[in-house]
Amino acid sequence: MGKNLKLKAARAAAGLTQQGLADAVGVTRQTIVAIEKGDYNPTVKLCILICQSLGKTLDELFWPEAQE
């Protein structure tokens, strides 16, 4: 699984650190790091919490890029 650059960009645009986003959704910073690096697939519940915290939709943050 590749890196989730959309999540990282959305988090930066919202002015949140990884710790800040982690606190907002109730997980550890390491979990946010793992999601952004593509090392961990979050549950739908966590995806929704992240989207709500960043004001984005699931498609915008977690839908995979179309492969050419």
Add this chain to the structure above:
Amino acid sequence: MKNKLFRCRNDLDERQLLQRGDVFQHGIILFFVLLLANAFLKEGGIVWAEGMWENLLIIWSVITLCMCEYAVKEIYPMGGGMTVIYVLEGACGAFLFIMGVVEVSMGWEPLALEGGALSRTGAQIVQGFLMVLLLLVFCGKKVYNHRKETQDNET
């Protein structure tokens, strides 16, 4: 939640819960392997540690593996209380290790028995080493995280 010294035991996020299961699995596998190896050695008449220390060292080996994995994967079921546990273990381990080395070097106690089995003192040195190893892994992970955090926390 972050200010409590000892959090609720189940206060782990979903990723930590999954990884905790992996840690337990590795610990159980190691436990079975060591027990089986110990059984075969006993069957062959080989005693590798004095008295109950064979069993104690097997248990400590499994605990060390699990707690090292906890530290590396940053699974802290008791929050800040885990730091206290790691530091206490490291301190006790250092004491055991140093006392054991002093006893052996001064000739007060033997490192191994006549048949080659680890003496009580030798086993305590090994246990002390395992406990210190826990603290070293914990501290090493903290240092690694500190160096990575400034790089990862860019906004």
